Amino acid sequence: MKKVFIMVIFLICLVQLSSANLGLSPSKKYFNYVPGEEIIVKYHIFEDNPERKLDISVEGDLKDYVHLSKNELTGGGDVTVTIGLPESVGEMPGDNDISIVVKQQPFESQFIGTAIELSSTITIFVPYPGKYIQAVLQVPNGNVDDEIPIELKLTNRGKSEAGVSSRVDIKTEGENKGSVNFSPFILAVNEEKTLQGVLNTQGYRPGDYLADAFVNYGDGVSNVNQTFRIGSLFVNVTDFSDELSQGGIQKFLIDVQSLWNSDIDDVYADVNISNEVESFVFRTPSIPLNAWSEGTLEGFLDTSDMSGEYETEITLNYLGSKSLTSGILSIKKSSMIIVIIVIGVILAVILLLALIRRKRKRRKR
């Protein structure tokens, strides 16, 4: 019992030594610059080894204005970061990042050991001089004869309020297909507003489009764009079997691709394989297709009594619609049969030569 107890303790120690964990929270903080303001952030550090020494440091922009309550810890613990923002930051508009870095001091190890270094980012946003509007555009994929939501998120990152007027142009192959216009409004400093519009795709053809947003705010123009797709209810046959071996039940495969922006639960194919003499018809089991995804339909064909070339006609069925494709299917004698025949001929030749040699030896005697 004592031996078992000691062994268990030994194994626990081994397990403890073979892992290393370090955590730091929060991982990210964001503040707007206010001249002379004091920002305090409390960090918690997780370290699973209570004897592991950790170094704590500051890097990046504005690091000279940062004070740490501790530069070193043993095991886990808390650290308070205090940032005393200056009255002026000069020419540093935009995001200014400060990194709080925690690093394990490595143990001496034989062969290969590890050390973990984590950093958390504090971002101080300094407003741009004058007027400055930041824009983010979101347009999801859709279908023809559909309504696609358009979202344009605007944030005033300048030092003055701004009168904003914006629109989103819809383009394809360089051609402007339409526009979504938004009413003008005033955006205060640090204020954020999300404009929502709808693109009606009636009359649009399926394909790739570009949503091009222009935001005019007096001192300048923000331009942001994003590609999106308009789908149609169409499943395309991208490939199918064009050669099968003769003999037995063979798999007939059809690769398909959906150009529809919604899921289709059942896609199946009716296949007609024929020549001047005979015709074979079969239906594949159905498969589901997610939006814009690819899949493979599997059918089965008995090629025992087939040979030569046949015309293939494939009719895809989905949501009450059909797609048609045609091609040629060749039925070839199984290569295995040819191999067996060749081996048989070789063996026969070897046997024959052996017999002839034996006869000659007997004659000599």
Place this chain on the structure above:
Amino acid sequence: MKEDGLLLLVAVIALIVSVSSAGITYLSFSNLVSQITGYATGEANLTVESTVSINFSNSSVNWGSGRVNTGQTKAYLDTQSGTVTFGNWTAVSGGLVVENTGNVNLTLNLTGGKTAAQFLSGTNPAYKWNVSNFEVGSCLNATGGPPLYTQFGKFSDVNTSTELICNTFRFEAGNDTILIAFNLTVPENSLKGALGDIITATAFQARFSQKYKNLFFQVRR
């Protein structure tokens, strides 16, 4: 006759009592509901703080003590195949297992402490690492595709400069672990004694989780 009348009377009384009870119960319930909705409502707020956290579930690779076999000029130690060739060190399988145990995606860099010459010395030593997904899809680029690190999944010399491995090192359980395997070539005239190196994993919250391609231009007047 008398008994029939008595039975009828009992049935009627039972009916009246049942209906009354149902009515009283209904009225009491309505009163209870109005009493409850009359109380003041409150709010429950919860803030979940973001955490960057890395765990080496296997944090050291130790082949123990050994030597190059007599008559051989080199020994090969490989944790991916779990073999030691032309040497008598104890074979080690796998390597360093790194898991994102936080609740945000991370950007992960790796840095080796020594080159092969510094670690082993001798004639043509080799010290290589192979970083790969231990769990499928753990390590991605900024837009969700395969990692940009060109040597991902292949053996390459351990880099003593910071090497960007994953723009996006995922945190979801089942897709949050990578493996660092090692391959060493130890020449017979290598350094002797206890040899060691430290692999440093550096991580911070991934900056980009772009779902849409956003191209941003600014024109100032």
